[in-house]
Amino acid sequence: xxxxxxxxxxxLLCGQLAMAQDDIVVQSVSGKxxxxxxxxxxxxxxxxxxxxxSSGKVRCQSGATVKxxxxxxxxxxxxxxxxxxxELSQQSKSGSNVGFMGRFSKFLSGSMKETKNEKELExxxxxxxxxxxxxxxxxxxxxxxxQTSLLYQGTLGVSPVTFRWSGALPxxxxxxxxxxxxxxxxxxxxxxxxxxxxxxxxxxxxxxGVACEWMLIxxxxxxxxxxxxxxxxxxxxxxxxxxxxxxxxxxxNASPAEQALMExxxxxxxxxxxxxxxxxxxxxxSDAGNLLVRDTQAAFLSRMGLLEDAKALLRR
Amino acid sequence: xxNSGHQTKNIMIKMWRKLIQPxxxxxxxxxxxxxxxxxxxxxxxxxxxxxxxxxxxxxxxxIVYSRMRDEQIxxxxxxxxxxxxxxxxxxxxxxxxxxxxxxxxxxxxxVLFSGRKEPAGDSLLLAGIIQSENLVLxxxxxxxxxxxxxxxxxxxxxxxxxxxxxxxxxxxxxxETRTIRYFSxxxxxxxxxxxxxxxxxxxxxxxxxxxxxxxxxxxLETIHYSSNASSYLHFEPETILDxxxxxxxxxxxxxxxxxxxxxxxxxxPLLDKFYTPLNPSYSGRSDPDMYGIIIHANIIQMVxxxxxxxxxxxxLSILLAxxxxxxxxxxxxxxxxxxxxxxxxxxxxxxxxxxxLLFFIISVLFYAFRLKLDFTYGLFALALYFxxxxxxxxFSKRRHGRLINxxxxxxxxxxxx
Numbered sequence: 234x235x236x237x238x239x240x241x242x243x244x245l246l247c248g249q250l251a252m253a254q255d256d257i258v259v260q261s262v263s264g265k266x267x268x269x270x271x272x273x274x275x276x277x278x279x280x281x282x283x284x285x286x287s288s289g290k291v292r293c294q295s296g297a298t299v300k301x302x303x304x305x306x307x308x309x310x311x312x313x314x315x316x317x318x319x320e321l322s323q324q325s326k327s328g329s330n331v332g333f334m335g336r337f338s339k340f341l342s343g344s345m346k347e348t349k350n351e352k353e354l355e356x357x358x359x360x361x362x363x364x365x366x367x368x369x370x371x372x373x374x375x376x377x378x379x380q381t382s383l384l385y386q387g388t389l390g391v392s393p394v395t396f397r398w399s400g401a402l403p404x405x406x407x408x409x410x411x412x413x414x415x416x417x418x419x420x421x422x423x424x425x426x427x428x429x430x431x432x433x434x435x436x437x438x439x440x441x442g443v444a445c446e447w448m449l450i451x452x453x454x455x456x457x458x459x460x461x462x463x464x465x466x467x468x469x470x471x472x473x474x475x476x477x478x479x480x481x482x483x484x485x486n487a488s489p490a491e492q493a494l495m496e497x498x499x500x501x502x503x504x505x506x507x508x509x510x511x512x513x514x515x516x517x518x519s520d521a522g523n524l525l526v527r528d529t530q531a532a533f534l535s536r537m538g539l540l541e542d543a544k545a546l547l548r549r
Numbered sequence: 550x551x552n553s554g555h556q557t558k559n560i561m562i563k564m565w566r567k568l569i570q571p572x573x574x575x576x577x578x579x580x581x582x583x584x585x586x587x588x589x590x591x592x593x594x595x596x597x598x599x600x601x602x603x604x605x606x607x608x609x610x611x612i613v614y615s616r617m618r619d620e621q622i623x624x625x626x627x628x629x630x631x632x633x634x635x636x637x638x639x640x641x642x643x644x645x646x647x648x649x650x651x652x653x654x655x656x657x658x659x660v661l662f663s664g665r666k667e668p669a670g671d672s673l674l675l676a677g678i679i680q681s682e683n684l685v686l687x688x689x690x691x692x693x694x695x696x697x698x699x700x701x702x703x704x705x706x707x708x709x710x711x712x713x714x715x716x717x718x719x720x721x722x723x724x725e726t727r728t729i730r731y732f733s734x735x736x737x738x739x740x741x742x743x744x745x746x747x748x749x750x751x752x753x754x755x756x757x758x759x760x761x762x763x764x765x766x767x768x769l770e771t772i773h774y775s776s777n778a779s780s781y782l783h784f785e786p787e788t789i790l791d792x793x794x795x796x797x798x799x800x801x802x803x804x805x806x807x808x809x810x811x812x813x814x815x816x817x818p819l820l821d822k823f824y825t826p827l828n829p830s831y832s833g834r835s836d837p838d839m840y841g842i843i844i845h846a847n848i849i850q851m852v853x854x855x856x857x858x859x860x861x862x863x864x865l866s867i868l869l870a871x872x873x874x875x876x877x878x879x880x881x882x883x884x885x886x887x888x889x890x891x892x893x894x895x896x897x898x899x900x901x902x903x904x905x906l907l908f909f910i911i912s913v914l915f916y917a918f919r920l921k922l923d924f925t926y927g928l929f930a931l932a933l934y935f936x937x938x939x940x941x942x943x944f945s946k947r948r949h950g951r952l953i954n955x956x957x958x959x960x961x962x963x964x965x966x
Contacts, residue, residue, distance in 0.1 A: 258624065261783035278791065281782040282799035300779070305621030307779045
C-alpha cells in the first residue's frame, strides 16, 4: 500500500514538474516569428498569449523579437536561428530570486559595498553628485521667471555661442550679462527683446579655463530674472577629447552618422554640453531622417532639461 | 490573597515610576522642538540644493518597490496591452474593429483625439467608436479654478468622437519630477463629475469594485504598483491586424488598453513615459521607466482587487515617534548607569541598529500589508536624541548653565534621593 502511495506521489510530482516546465507563454511579439510544435511539420504564427511546449522551437524573422514567460521569468528570443525552447531552463536565473528577507539583506549588503572603501565611496559620491546636478532646479531655492538649460554649464569650447532661455514676457526688455566669476568683472552686457543672444566668446578678454557666469536681469530694477549659470570657456578641451576618440579603431570603422554620435557622446561625457548639442544638431542636419540620430538627440535634450524640445523632436 | 494583590500593585507603581521620567520627557520635548525648528526654518542653503533635488522626490517605500519587489513575473490575465505605435487614426480604427470583434469586456484608448484630421480616417474611427459600446476614450482636464474648486474644461477629445463614447481623464497629480505616485479617481468639472480613465474602465469591467473606490471618498489614492510591462500580454499593431490570428481566446471578456508602449529599444524613448517608484534609481535623475498605459493598468488592477495602499494617520506617526524617542532616552539612561565607561559607543551602535530595524519594519509593513508609515519625525528624533542628551548633560554640568540648574531636581540627570 505504502509502495503504491509512494509511486503515486512520485508520479504526481514528476507530472507537476513536467507541466511547470511546459508552461511557456508568449508575452509579446515584435515583428514576425514562427513556432514549430513538437511532431508537427507546419509552423504557426507566434502571437501574445500563445502557449508553447518546452520541446518546441521558435524562429524569429529578421528584426523580430519574442518575449516568453516561463516560471515567472521573462526570456527574450531574437535572431533568425532556430531556437530550441528547452534551452530556456538552462538560461533561468530563478534560483537567485530569493524571498523578501534575502532581498532586504541583499539591499543592505549592496549599500555597504558601495561605501566599502574610500575610493568606492568617492566614486559613488561623484555619481550621485552628477545625477543631482542634472536637475535644472539645482541652482537655488528661488524660482525665477526665466528658465535656461544645462547646455550652458560645464565647459564651452565652440564659439560663437547662442544663449537661449524661455519664460520672458513678449516685448520685455532683459539685460543679458556675462561676467567673470572670480571678481564679478562684467565681460559683456546687452539689452535684448529676444529669447536668445549670440556672442563670440573668442573675442572677449577671457583666458582659457576662467570660470564665467551669465544671467538675465530686469533692466529697470536690476532684479535677477534667471538663475546664475556658470561655465568655463576652454576652446582646447574639445579638441583634446575628440583627438583621443578619433584614434580609436572603432571610431575609424564607424559610419559618419555613428561617428557623429560617438563624438557627441564623448563631448557630453567630458562636460562639453553645448559642444555636444552642436554636434547632435549637425548630425541631425546632415543625416535627416535617421531615427537613431533623432532619438539619441532627443534623449540628450531631455537630459539637459529641454524636455519640450525633445518631445517636439520626437513628434516630427 | 490580599498580600499578593498589594505586591502586584507595588510592582506596577515601581514600573510606572521607572517609565515616567521627567528628565527623559524634557529631552524628548527638546528633540521635537528642534525638529519643528528645522522643519519650519529652512535657510536658503544653495550648496545643499543638488542633494535636495536628487532626494526630494524619494520615499523609503520606493526602495521596497525598486529593490525588494518579488522579481517573479505574475501574469495579469484580466488586462491586455495593445501598442498603437505612432497614433494614426485609420490604423487605430482598423485595430479597434478587430479588437471589438473579439468581444472584450472593456476597451480603453489612451490616445487624445483632439481636433479633426483627415475626414476618411476620422469617419472610420467614428464608425469604430460607435460600434464599441464598452469603450473609454482618454481626455484631459483643464483650467482649474481654485475659487470654485472646479476644472472648467474637459479637452483632448473632439466633440465628433466624445458624443459616442465615455471619456476618462488621463491627468495625474505629479511634481516637476514627473514621478507618478497618486491618482485622482474623480474630479468636479463645469460639466459635472468626471472620472479618471482607469476608474472609468474599472467601472465598465466591475461596477462593484468601482463603487468600493467611490465609497473610500479619497481625493487622491496612492497607486499600488504590483506589475510592470512584462506582466501583461502585449500586442503589437501588426499582430492585432493579422487576420490569420484568432484574437477571441486572448481578448474575450478582458480589458484591452490601447496606447503607446513600444517594445523597440530607442523608439521614442520619452513619449508618454513617466517616473514611478519602481525606477531602479530611486534617488537622483534617471530615465523614465513606465509608459502611461502601464500605469493605468496598475491602477485598474488595484481597483479591481481592492488592494489599496493604507496610510498610518499622521497623529499616530508622531505619537510613535515621541514614544520611540522617549524610550531611547530611558534606555540610554539605564546603559549609562550600568556601563558608564562604554555607554557612548554602545548607544551609537544601538542608534544604527535601530535605524536599520525601523527601515525594516517600514518596509515589511508596506510590503506585506500595503501600510505606509511616514516615520520621518521618528527617524530625525532617533538621529538627534543622543546628541541633545549629551548637550543637555554637558550644559547642566557647567557653571553658566543656570537655567537648567534652576529647574526642579527631577529634570536633572542625577536622580533625587
